Amino acid sequence: xxxxxxxxxxxxEWCPGCGNFxxxxxxxxxLVDLGKEPHEVLMVSGIGQxxxxxxxxxCNTFNSLHGRxxxxxxxxxxxxxxxxxxxxxxxxxSYGEGxxxxxxxxxxxxxxxxxxxxxxxxxxxxxxxxxxxxxxxxTKVQTHGVLHTPFNPLAVAISLDCPFxxxxxxxxxxxxxxxxxxxxxxxxxxxxxxxxxCVTFNKLxxxxxxxDRVYKMEDNGHDxxxxxxxxxxxLEWGDRIPTGVFYKRDSETFESKxxxxxxxxxxxxxxDSAKLDSVFExxx
Amino acid sequence: xxxxxxxGGIIIVDINIKIGGEAGQGIQTIGSVLSRTFxxxxxxxxxxxxxxxxxxxxxxxxxxxxxxxxxxxxxxxIDILVALDNQTIPEHIEEVKEGFVLAxxxxxxxxxxxxxxxxxxxxxxxxxxxxxxxxxxxxxxxVFGLLCYDLATLNRFLSETFKGKGxxxxxxxxKAAQAGYDYVKNGKFEGVCNYNLNPQPTNRRILIxxxxxxxxxxLAAGVQFLSAYPMTPSTGVMTRVAAHADDFNAVVxxxxxxxxxxxxxxxxxxxxxRAMTTTSGxxxxxxxxxxxxxxxxxxxxxxxxxxxxxPATGLPTMxxxxxxxxxxxxxxxxxxxxxxAPRTAKDAFNQTRRAxxxxxxxxxxxxxxxDQHLADGLFTYERFDTSGLKINRHLLEDRAVSSDYQxxxxxxxxxxxxxxxxxxxxxxxxxxxEHNEEGHIDQTTDNRIRMNEKRLRKVDGLTDEMQxxxxxxxxxxxxxxxxxGSTYGxxxxxVDILNRDEVSINLIHFSDIYPxxxxxxxxxxxxxxxxxxxxxxxxxxxxxxxxxxGFEVSKKILRYDGLPFTPQSVIRELEGMGVI
Ligand SMILES: Cc1ncc(C[n+]2csc(CCOP(=O)(O)OP(=O)(O)O)c2C)c(N)n1
Ligand code: SF4
Numbered sequence: 001x002x003x004x005x006x007x008x009x010x011x012x013e014w015c016p017g018c019g020n021f022x023x024x025x026x027x028x029x030x031l032v033d034l035g036k037e038p039h040e041v042l043m044v045s046g047i048g049q050x051x052x053x054x055x056x057x058x059c060n061t062f063n064s065l066h067g068r069x070x071x072x073x074x075x076x077x078x079x080x081x082x083x084x085x086x087x088x089x090x091x092x093x094s095y096g097e098g099x100x101x102x103x104x105x106x107x108x109x110x111x112x113x114x115x116x117x118x119x120x121x122x123x124x125x126x127x128x129x130x131x132x133x134x135x136x137x138x139t140k141v142q143t144h145g146v147l148h149t150p151f152n153p154l155a156v157a158i159s160l161d162c163p164f165x166x167x168x169x170x171x172x173x174x175x176x177x178x179x180x181x182x183x184x185x186x187x188x189x190x191x192x193x194x195x196x197x198c199v200t201f202n203k204l205x206x207x208x209x210x211x212d213r214v215y216k217m218e219d220n221g222h223d224x225x226x227x228x229x230x231x232x233x234x235l236e237w238g239d240r241i242p243t244g245v246f247y248k249r250d251s252e253t254f255e256s257k258x259x260x261x262x263x264x265x266x267x268x269x270x271x272d273s274a275k276l277d278s279v280f281e282x283x284x
Numbered sequence: 285x286x287x288x289x290x291x292g293g294i295i296i297v298d299i300n301i302k303i304g305g306e307a308g309q310g311i312q313t314i315g316s317v318l319s320r321t322f323x324x325x326x327x328x329x330x331x332x333x334x335x336x337x338x339x340x341x342x343x344x345x346x347x348x349x350x351x352x353x354x355x356x357x358x359x360x361x362i363d364i365l366v367a368l369d370n371q372t373i374p375e376h377i378e379e380v381k382e383g384f385v386l387a388x389x390x391x392x393x394x395x396x397x398x399x400x401x402x403x404x405x406x407x408x409x410x411x412x413x414x415x416x417x418x419x420x421x422x423x424x425x426x427v428f429g430l431l432c433y434d435l436a437t438l439n440r441f442l443s444e445t446f447k448g449k450g451x452x453x454x455x456x457x458x459k460a461a462q463a464g465y466d467y468v469k470n471g472k473f474e475g476v477c478n479y480n481l482n483p484q485p486t487n488r489r490i491l492i493x494x495x496x497x498x499x500x501x502x503l504a505a506g507v508q509f510l511s512a513y514p515m516t517p518s519t520g521v522m523t524r525v526a527a528h529a530d531d532f533n534a535v536v537x538x539x540x541x542x543x544x545x546x547x548x549x550x551x552x553x554x555x556x557x558r559a560m561t562t563t564s565g566x567x568x569x570x571x572x573x574x575x576x577x578x579x580x581x582x583x584x585x586x587x588x589x590x591x592x593x594x595p596a597t598g599l600p601t602m603x604x605x606x607x608x609x610x611x612x613x614x615x616x617x618x619x620x621x622x623x624x625a626p627r628t629a630k631d632a633f634n635q636t637r638r639a640x641x642x643x644x645x646x647x648x649x650x651x652x653x654x655d656q657h658l659a660d661g662l663f664t665y666e667r668f669d670t671s672g673l674k675i676n677r678h679l680l681e682d683r684a685v686s687s688d689y690q691x692x693x694x695x696x697x698x699x700x701x702x703x704x705x706x707x708x709x710x711x712x713x714x715x716x717x718e719h720n721e722e723g724h725i726d727q728t729t730d731n732r733i734r735m736n737e738k739r740l741r742k743v744d745g746l747t748d749e750m751q752x753x754x755x756x757x758x759x760x761x762x763x764x765x766x767x768x769g770s771t772y773g774x775x776x777x778x779v780d781i782l783n784r785d786e787v788s789i790n791l792i793h794f795s796d797i798y799p800x801x802x803x804x805x806x807x808x809x810x811x812x813x814x815x816x817x818x819x820x821x822x823x824x825x826x827x828x829x830x831x832x833x834g835f836e837v838s839k840k841i842l843r844y845d846g847l848p849f850t851p852q853s854v855i856r857e858l859e860g861m862g863v864i
Contacts, residue, residue: 010724039706044551047716055715055724060705062554063715063725064547065577071511071544072551076705078535079509079555083705104540260533267556267704269533271506273673279500279528280667283490284324 002032009058019170019196019207020049023117024056026168026177027086031059033181042083044073046098048090048124049198050117067097070105070114074254077110080265081255084184085111091118095131095151102153106160106189110254113183113190116153119198120205127201137204153193154234154246158227163188163251165230167243169214170196171207179245188251195241210241217244224248297327297352297481300359300383301427304376305368308340310420314366315346317424317445321438322350323491323664325483330355330773331491331662332848337516337600343371348662352482356628356663356773360852364430366423367391373400386426386468388419401430401472408463418460425464432469432477435461437485488666494658494770497629498588499524500668501636502560503532506675507586509552509559511537511545516600517659518562518590542567546574550583554714556679556704558640560586565594565607572614575649579619581714582692582700582739584643584650586636591655593846602846603656605769605819608828611651612798620646620698620742623798625653627754627772629663631795637673642749644678646742647702653797655819657848658770678702685710690721694734698741743799750801757783757790763863764811766837767818768794768825770848775817777851778858787864794825798832805833813863817841817854839863 007028014020031041043054047066054061060083064072069089077085094102094116105112120137122128128141131151138145157165164186168176176194183190195214197207217233222244224230230247255261260269301318305311312333319329327350336342347358362379365372367387373395377385385400392402403426409418421442428435442457492500499521502510510529512522526536539545542563549559563571568589578585589611593604611623622642626632636652643650680701685708693700700721705712713723718735720726726735754772757779767775772793779791792811808814808829816826816837821844829835841857843849858864 037709039709039711042555042705052725055713058711060711061713061715061723062551062581063713063717064551065573065716068543068547068574068577071539071547072554075509075511075548075551075553075559076555077551078537079552079557079559080705083555100540101544104544258535260530260535266508266533266535266552269508271675272532273504273670275528275531276500276504276670276673278531279503280490282527283492283496284320284487284667 002035002037004028004032006038007031007057007059010056012056013052014049015200017199018049019119019198020053020117022170022173023115023176023194023196024053026173026180027053027115028057029173029177030180030184033177034184036084040082040084042076042085043088044069044076044085045088046090046093048093048117048122050088050090050123051093053088067093068101069093069098070101070112073112074105074108074110077112078255078258078266080267081111081261082265086184087112087114089114089116090123091116091120091130091132092122095153099131103156103160106157106162108254109163109189109251111187111189113180113192115180116191116193117196118153118193119196119202121198121202123198123201134204152234153191155231157191158231158234158247161227161249162191162247163249164190164245165247166191166245167193167195169210169243170194171210175216175243182245186248188253195243213239213241214243215240217242217246297350298359299350299363299431299479300361301348301350301364301366302345302362302376302379303366303368304343304345304372306341307335307338307344309368311344311346311368314420314424315348317438317441318427319348319350319491319662321441323489324441324485324487325437326486326489327352327483328354328664329491329662330357330664332358332657333660335601343369343375345372345376354664355777357777357851360850364427366427368423384430386423386430401468403464403467405464408467409460412459412463413456418456421457421460422464425461426468428461429465429468430473431479431481433481434483435465437483489664490667491662491664492629493520493660493662494626494629494632494654495520495590495660496524497632498636498652498654501633502586502640503528503534504633504670504673505637505640506558507560507640508532508534508557509549510534510561511539511548512562513539513542513545513567515564515567517592517656518564518588520659521562521588521590542570543574546571546585546587547577549585550574550578550581553585554581554583554705558644560588562588562590564590564592565610566597568607568611568614575621576615576617576619577716578649579615579617579621579739580716580718582647583714584647586639586643586650586652588652588654590659591653593844599846601656603819603848604844604846605655605771605824608653608797608820608824611653612828618736619739620648620746621798622646622648622650622746623653624650625769625795625797626658627769627793627795629658629661630665630668632658633668635795641676642746646699646746648742648746653769655770657819661770661773679704680707682708691723692719692721692735692738694721694738696741697745698738699745700738747799747802750796750799752801752803752807753792753794755790755792758788759790761790761812762788763813763815765789765791765854766814766816766825767791768797771817771819774849774851774854778854781851781855782864789864797828800832805835808833808835813838815839815841815858815863817849819843819848
């Protein structure tokens with residue numbers, strides 16, 4: 001039986017009170033609930049405070065580059081689909097530097113869960129605006145306040161027909177953990193965007209700010225099978241902020257469409273040089 | 285016909301055929317049908333193409349040289365020029381000294397000359413089939429008519445090629461070829477034969493270009509994941525691997541950009557398969573970040589880079605050896621890497637296999653540096669011997685993986701034992717940040733020094749692995765040409781020609797570019813006059829010799845007009861310098 005202790009590792013470098021602690025706890029809980037052994041799990045992360053999360057867990061880890069969380073995750077998943085691959089990044093990492101990969105990972109649809117720590121700020125580089133920062137938020141760089149429309153990861157994901165789209169709140173570990181578990185279990189690319197208070201740099205989107213606004217969509221009878229309704233929910237932001245599963249559909253994953261993977265993972269295939277003979281026929 | 289010495293033999297047959305036309309007119313089809321027929325009949329062909337970056341229109345050409353001896357370069361004189369567009373005759377007539385031009389009447393225009401033979405390709409095609417489409421086959425037949433070349437092999441080839449389109453298409457093609465043949469044979473050249481060819485059919489020979497050879501080399505090396513973003517002139521490698529991916533249990537993924545391409549390959553490699561990416565200089569610019577990721581995470585990856593003239597989009601379809609400095613220095617920080625630059629298509633096959641081996645043995649990125657000249661160059665060989673090919677993955681055996689496995693264990697060789705995620709219950713932790721032996725972030729100075737030194741220690745082993753340059757021509761010559769990569773063919777032939785004329789010259793040619801093999805300096809130091817010949821404007825390889833070995837070449841021959849060297853162009857330069 002897998003327990004929380006199996007996933008315990010190391011000292012963290014996060015600020016006391018940071019929402020990342022709650023995300024870490026929720027991820028651990030989900031892995032334990034799902035009965036995943038640490039060696040069955042591969043966490044691929046980017047660079048940022050968020051990207052350090054896999055280091056505070058015991059599992060296979062590939063801590064990649066800023067914004068490059070998804071491409072190596074996808075390569076690893078194709079090489080060995082038996083691994084449970086979880087990608088971890090910040091909002092800057094996932095939607096800014098890695099925006100193109102985000103779009104194309106959804107189109108490609110590997111069975112990977114993306115956990116996006118959405119603190120609406122750049123944490124590790126000390127407080128610049130992120131793609132999800134609100135208009136008007138002042139920082140040392142955005143001295144006149146943020147000018148650009150915030151990126152809406154949920155609406156983008158739903159518009160691309162991403163098979164599983166959810167939003168959680170780091171202040172509600174139990175709910176968040178259930179969303180992460182559902183995401184991991186769901187076949188196909190799954191997005192869990194997480195409202196994460198950055199207690200050091202984001203003085204606007206605090207625990208209290210979120211608590212005053214978030215509500216669980218399931219309590220209001222939202223049906224995640226309905227894409228248009230999901231899209232409408234994704235546009236809701238302000239006094240009330242929905243959390244929960246926005247959208248969910250059955251999908252054929254990238255791996256399942258690859259014939260070569262039908263008989264097992266690539267890493268288990270035998271090399272056969274005899275086939276080269278027929279290749280040379282092309283050149284005679 | 286000129287008699288030329290090639291690799292010790294005397295060339296009796298040496299015929300150059302150039303087909304010029306617009307993109308989309310099928311010059312490649314004609315070139316391919318002709319060259320493959322020659323190869324099946326036991327001749328050696330070297331071919332290359334010049335094309336513009338457009339899908340239709342423009343002036344392109346395909347150059348075929350055939351011989352009864354192995355050849356690796358083009359010649360500057362043309363024996364048969366097939367003109368399909370109005371530009372071919374004015375642009376290439378100067379190159380046709382004693383040869384002939386075959387062209388449709390409408391194209392001949394005012395270019396009247398006793399060597400220009402007008403053949404109504406289109407009219408003949410229409411007579412036979414009602415369609416212009418077959419005029420290419422008529423042209424092939426006309427070339428064969430001029431060569432007095434038996435059509436049997438061609439007919440077999442046409443049947444095979446068009447089998448899928450039905451008997452009627454096969455028959456019409458055969459008729460079209462015969463009609464082109466007869467037109468030339470029964471007209472101006474009745475009873476005359478300018479060429480003396482002796483076909484000796486064989487089914488052991490292949491005609492393969494550099495890119496295909498890299499692709500087949502990768503398959504032979506057991507590549508299982510290739511991610512790339514298309515860019516000329518590297519795309520052919522991706523296409524070749526994709527064509528056989530299912531048979532070789534491989535996945536080819538067209539990435540959203542080059543950044544994704546290299547990072548996907550690194551992820552796949554980390555998870556346990558042999559992986560590569562292919563690109564050209566512009567795409568490699570985007571990959572440099574991933575190159576460093578491979579460096580610090582010690583994840584093997586093979587990067588194929590088909591050079592074309594830069595900077596930026598440059599000359600997309602032409603050739604240059606302009607990215608050497610770049611690949612040597614790409615990415616921040618210091619880490620071991622290996623650079624191989626194949627000489628010929630066969631070398632491309634072997635070097636690609638080696639690239640995967642070196643990448644996995646030393647857990648480093650390995651770059652295969654090619655260029656348009658090699659990518660599109662068609663070479664003739666006996667089929668490569670692939671019997672009993674084995675690969676060594678340099679991975680830990682299952683039983684050697686324990687629960688306290690450390691991905692970055694410090695070792696004397698700098699190479700840490702490599703396991704793959706989940707293997708035997710082990711956890712593998714890799715990090716782009718500086719990390720400790722377990723793979724976790726560690727920013728302490730002691731750790732930084734230990735880890736940096738561990739990685740750099742791999743250079744010793746790598747250096748042992750590197751091969752010395754090839755020496756072609758006489759030993760102890762007065763003059764030594766120094767070259768690298770795809771220039772081998774033209775340089776070797778220049779040396780052959782000059783040796784025959786009793787010039788004391790040889791060629792020292794590098795395919796292992798970085799790091800240099802141990803004894804390289806003493807080899808170079810023993811040479812007399814050294815002339816570095818490169819397809820770039822700044823002498824990047826000469827600079828590498830100086831930087832790495834403190835060796836200064838005597839002179840340089842640099843070509844940077846987007847075209848490859850020919851043996852003749854090198855000889856002219858040597859004459860111009862007054863060294864011969
Ligand atoms: C290519 C590159 N550009 C910039 C950086 C610097 N950098 C590190 S983390 C980061 C942003 C972090 O923000 P986010 O992804 O939202 O993560 P957080 O720290 O807030 O969790 C940046 C810009 C980098 N490491 N690499
Ligand atoms: S800077 Fe913000 S996101 Fe980073 S650890 Fe501190 S509180 Fe968390």
